[in-house]
Amino acid sequence: DTGVSQNPRHKITKRGQNVTFRCDPISEHNRLYWYRQTLGQGPEFLTYFQNEAQLEKSRLLSDRFSAERPKGSFSTLEIQRTEQGDSAMYLCASSAPGGGTEAFFGQGTRLTVV
Amino acid sequence: EDQVTQSPEALRLQEGESSSLNCSYTVSGLRGLFWYRQDPGKGPEFLFTLYSAGEEKEKERLKATLTKKESFLHITAPKPEDSATYLCAVQAAGSARQLTFGSGTQLTVLP
Numbered sequence: 001d002t003g004v005s006q007n008p009r010h011k012i013t014k015r016g017q018n019v020t021f022r023c024d025p026i027s028e029h030n031r032l033y034w035y036r037q038t039l040g041q042g043p044e045f046l047t048y049f050q051n052e053a054q055l056e057k058s059r060l061l062s063d064r065f066s067a068e069r070p071k072g073s074f075s076t077l078e079i080q081r082t083e084q085g086d087s088a089m090y091l092c093a094s095s096a097p098g099g100g101t102e103a104f105f106g107q108g109t110r111l112t113v114v
Numbered sequence: 115e116d117q118v119t120q121s122p123e124a125l126r127l128q129e130g131e132s133s134s135l136n137c138s139y140t141v142s143g144l145r146g147l148f149w150y151r152q153d154p155g156k157g158p159e160f161l162f163t164l165y166s167a168g169e170e171k172e173k174e175r176l177k178a179t180l181t182k183k184e185s186f187l188h189i190t191a192p193k194p195e196d197s198a199t200y201l202c203a204v205q206a207a208g209s210a211r212q213l214t215f216g217s218g219t220q221l222t223v224l225p
Contacts, residue, residue, distance in 0.1 A: 004157075033212060042118075042201050042215030043158065056210040091157050095211065102148060103213060105157035 004106035006092050012112045013082055020078045021109045025094030032075050033103060034067055035091040036060065043091050043105075049075060082113045116141045116206050120216035127192055127223050135187040135219045137202030147185050148213060149178050150201040158201055192223045 005024040013019050025032050030051050035043035046065070048056040051072035061067075064082075069075040079086055089110050093103040119138045127133055139147065146165050150158035162171040164180040171178045175196065177188040187200055199220045203213035 006157075031211060035213075040217065042203070042217050043213070045212040045214070048210040048212055050210075056212065093157075101211075102146075102160045102163050103211075104160060105150075107157045110155070 004092055004094055004104055006090075006106035006109050008109060009107065010110045010112075012114060015084060015113055016081055018078065018080045019082060019111065020076055021090055021092075021111075023075045023077070023092030023106060024073075025075070025092070026096075026104060029094035029096050029104075030072065031095045031097070031103075032069055033093045033095075034075070034077050035093065035105075037089040037091055037108070038087075046077075079111075082111075084113050087111055087113045116204055116214040118202055118204055118214055118216035120200075120202050120219050122219060123217070124220045125222070127189075127221070129193055129223055129225050130191045132188070132190045132192070134189070135200055135202075135221070137185040137187070137216055138183060139185070139202070139204045139216075140183075141204045141206050141214070143207035145205040145207045145211075147180055148203045148205065149176075149185070149187055150203065152199045152201055152218070161200075189221070192221075194223045194225050197221055197223045 032049040034046040037043040049069040064080045067077045089108040091108045093105045095101045095103040121136045149161040152158045162178040167182045199218040201218045203215040
């Protein structure tokens with residue numbers, strides 16, 4: 001296993017279109033996170049899954065955003081009716097069971113809304 | 115609300131010139147403090163986890179320390195390949211394990 005995998009790496013879309021990103025976590029990791037990062041800022045938490053259950057969502061996650069993790073394996077993040085303000089790097093991270101364990105990040109999906 | 119402040123925002127060093135990066139935090143019960151390195155266009159790469167005041171971790175030219183209110187990342191005799199953005203993050207006790215990040219310190223090491 002080579003780490004957290006995210007696809008696509010880059011996505012350019014027109015305003016108003018829907019986009020979906022995929023994250024494949026490290027295989028034995030049951031915790032999965034989505035973060036958003038804009039230029040010059042640190043990543044901001046969006047949502048958290050433990051196995052297939054979505055246990056926490058940030059208030060940053062508007063109604064246009066939805067995330068799933070069917071069967072507790074890969075996860076998808078969908079943005080509906082994209083806006084220019086959605087342009088950012090979307091990062092996925094996973095961590096192993098247990099307390100205080102470090103999260104490992106994927107390379108991210110760079111979204112540009114034109 | 116958990117907060118993380120990193121300073122300086124940017125730091126330029128000559129190769130071999132040692133320095134320290136600062137991370138100040140406020141959190142409702144610290145589960146862990148994390149340091150990551152991020153290269154342009156890539157995801158953060160895990161460096162260290164610190165759990166309690168007084169703890170220190172080392173890796174090559176990097177050494178991380180923790181007090182009750184801040185953490186330092188000491189860089190000894192840096193090389194150009196150490197150039198990156200260094201991110202600090204806290205994980206609060208009782209949380210869903212999500213991380214609250216600072217804005218990072220952009221380090222440039224000149225040859």
